[in-house]
Amino acid sequence: MNAADLTVTDLAVSRGGIPVLEGVSFTLSPGRALVLRGPNGVGKTTLLRTLAGLQPPMAGDISMPADAIAYSGHADGLKATLSVTENLGFWAAIYGTGGFDPVLEAMNLEALCDRLAGSLSAGQKRRLGLARLLVSGRPIWMLDEPTVSLDAASVALFAGAVRTHLAGGGAALMATHIDLGIAEAEVLDLAPFKARPSTVGGGGRGREFDEAFA
Amino acid sequence: MIALLLRDLRLAIRAGGGFGLGLAFFLIVTVLVPFGVGPEGDTLARIAPGILWVGALLACLLSLDRIFALDFEDGSLDLLATAPIPLEAVVTMKAAAHWLTTGLPLVVAAPVFGVLLNLQGEGFFWLTVSLALGTPALSVIGTFGAALTVGLKRGGLLLSLLVLPLYVPTLIFGAETVRRGTEGMETGAPLMLLAGITAASVALLPFASAAAIRVNLR
């Protein structure tokens, strides 16, 4: 185990107080990518949000370097009334990273930089959202359905950005259904980890304390 | 942190409804009151301090639900919560932006509305001072209410129900300052208490607001 790794051991996550996944374990090393698979509702988003620190895990351990995660959810967090440059500049200031010109270039957004984010097409918005990840300067990306509403060319652009990130010693954890053609990516199917009722904290066997509820 | 404040201010200016709306609402309240109670100068002068403070409070309330709702919907709040700045700082900056777009214009414009309500003599000075000291508390308390209701579908009405009782002490000391000032009485005590409420709210409530946001993002 390496200090730069994201290591997850026997993790159980819950949605609305009900366990959805349990016994999830994996290690994500720098330069690697992991693709989460599984049917809708299996808990991909919940797992990503737990790893990003937005909600506490029910059980298990997560170990990773401090301030390592850049999270990108279903929504991009873009402000329609701000221009592309202003949107990116804001996040660059929040993360304390400097220039973002290379990022504009990498995501092919230079021509759009003075447009208001609200006037962009869905795919262009998505690209801007992904540009925010580059701006964050953080090593571990957590991407929830990053390729939604991207056309083939944009998907290729995105895959290229991820590959560059991996080559630069970063890591990526993605929940996605399509094959990005990233050679370094391993696949983790979440279906086997689906929580069985009454094992986590319930049925009078697990944790005894709040047994009446679980 | 400053970047967040600047972004919120820029959003408020671009989207409209930030600076203007609260102020316009305040104006309408001030205009409607004489229609309700009659045009006699004495009556108006007597109730002016209270009406102006209640009007400021309602104008403040009007824009509270926008503090977090937009950021919650477009996912910015998730991203801010995972960003390197602490959530306590985020809510403080949000409250500051709310005050700059709502409270500060009210402070500046209140004397003009005071004229409409026949506010007397010293009252103008004390109205401005008490609003300047009191409106930050309104913004911070309102931010707390907005943080509690951020995930809710019909949060607006509930927000008013939660926040208005919390506004009672601020309103009492604020309006009392103006009333005493108008009558030429000692204003030190209510003004100090008002400042105390503001100071304590600004210092402590962001922690409660940040805790509420964390719970709501789960």
Next chain:
Amino acid sequence: MSIWEYANPKKFMQTSAWALPWVTGLAVIALVGGLIWGFFFTPDDYKQGSTVKIIYIHVPSAMMAINAWVMMLVASLIWIIRRHHVSALAAKAAAPIGMTMTLIALFTGAIWGQPMWGTWWAWDPRLTSFLILFLFYLGYIALWEAIDDPDTAADLTSVLCLVGSVFALLSRYAVNFWNQGLHQDASLSMDAEENVADVFWYPLLICIAGFVLLFVTLVLIRTRTEIRSRRLKALEARERMA
């Protein structure tokens, strides 16, 4: 054995099932006894006539209106610090009871105030404080109702209860500052003989005990209901997943 054992829902259900008949019985005895003694076996006040007898409902309900909030505050703190679900549910269960007590205090106050002060309502500091307390109860209950996820609701209402307590206290003093009122000072302090004569004092004590027991009874019943409904939801959720 620690007191926290009772925070286990199962243990709580067992203990409360055993205690409930006793508490209920005592509450009925104290209430019926105290009220009958107070209404029929005390003399009329030389100034206020028979209207004074409303204190046997007014004063205890006013006390319970405040005590219920204090109980909710303690229960909220226990939930925040120790995460015992029963504690959060007890706070939820107490809120409507406290609100009803506040309403009773306000209404009996109005009925009493009419012949005494010649008005149903005056912006007297204490009356005003209770009205504000009523608004706090209203907001607290509305927040519980508005949130679907029970743990989220428990967390948020606890934070609201904490902050609300500070502001309720602040409002109490602000209102005092704002208007000195009609109410007689502390009609019920420890040296009560100076304010209320003994003949009124003993039945009043019994009525207060009765209201406390009534409150405990209702909180126990409602908490048991909340626990059952929570358990039911958990079972349904498990059913769906299986």
